[in-house]
Amino acid sequence: MTSRLQSSAGASARALALLCLLGCESPWDSATCADEGTDLTYESFGRGFIGAYCQSCHASNAKDRRGAPTGISFDTHEDVVEWIDRIYDRSAGENVSMPPGPDDPPEAERQKLEEWLACGAP
Numbered sequence: 778m779t780s781r782l783q784s785s786a787g788a789s790a791r792a793l794a795l796l797c798l799l800g801c802e803s804p805w806d807s808a809t810c811a812d813e814g815t816d817l818t819y820e821s822f823g824r825g826f827i828g829a830y831c832q833s834c835h836a837s838n839a840k841d842r843r844g845a846p847t848g849i850s851f852d853t854h855e856d857v858v859e860w861i862d863r864i865y866d867r868s869a870g871e872n873v874s875m876p877p878g879p880d881d882p883p884e885a886e887r888q889k890l891e892e893w894l895a896c897g898a899p
């Protein structure tokens with residue numbers, strides 16, 4: 778009986794996930810890179826933004842990660858690109874769940890982050 782309940786619960790979870798995939802809009806759905814690309818690069822924008830607003834919790838050597846998962850660190854450009862979807866979903870444009878405050882980036886900086894990430898974080 779237990780295995781049947783577990784199987785049923787697993788099927789329900791998969792069905793819910795599928796429905797969400799079919800009907801839920803991801804923040805990435807509105808992400809667009811201009812035809813001309815972006816002048817923002819990791820060196821000119823990304824390194825500073827990530828350093829100022831993310832690495833206090835998302836650096837591998839952070840003393841107090843304040844709940845940030847251990848495996849999610851933004852030490853390098855490659856790390857940022859690896860987590861580009863998650864960063865966009867939580868921090869770019871109007872997505873404001875990260876950082877959790879109190880020193881949140883200004884809206885203009887979030888818009889730049891959105892542009893930079895939408896263009897592939899060059």
